[in-house]
Amino acid sequence: MTALIGQGYFIEASMQLAFLFNRRFAPYWKWLHWGFIRLPYLSDKLDPLLVELKSTASLQMKAEIIGTICDLYRKALLDQGFFPE
Numbered sequence: 001m002t003a004l005i006g007q008g009y010f011i012e013a014s015m016q017l018a019f020l021f022n023r024r025f026a027p028y029w030k031w032l033h034w035g036f037i038r039l040p041y042l043s044d045k046l047d048p049l050l051v052e053l054k055s056t057a058s059l060q061m062k063a064e065i066i067g068t069i070c071d072l073y074r075k076a077l078l079d080q081g082f083f084p085e
Contacts, residue, residue: 007062011050014069018042021076045072 012029015036019026022039026032036043046069053065077083 007053010066011054014046014050014073017073018046021073021080042072042076 012032015032016026018036018039018041022041024035024039027035037047049065049069049072053062053069056062056065
């Protein structure tokens with residue numbers, strides 16, 4: 001049960017982080033996904049991963065998906081010039 005709560009926090013934080021990369025404010029949690037899927041940057045790559053993370057039961061798959069999401073954000077940090085390569 002606690003792992004599912006943590007997973008929910010991770011999914012919410014991932015969506016909120018995408019708003020920051022798009023230089024927009026994240027809406028209230030009720031409208032978060034609605035706004036997230038309309039973002040021009042990153043949401044098209046992240047949304048399928050977040051949906052798969054939510055629906056898979058395999059812990060190994062969950063770990064791989066989380067790693068992929070973190071890699072996308074790492075690349076986004078480099079692309080937007082936050083950190084040198």
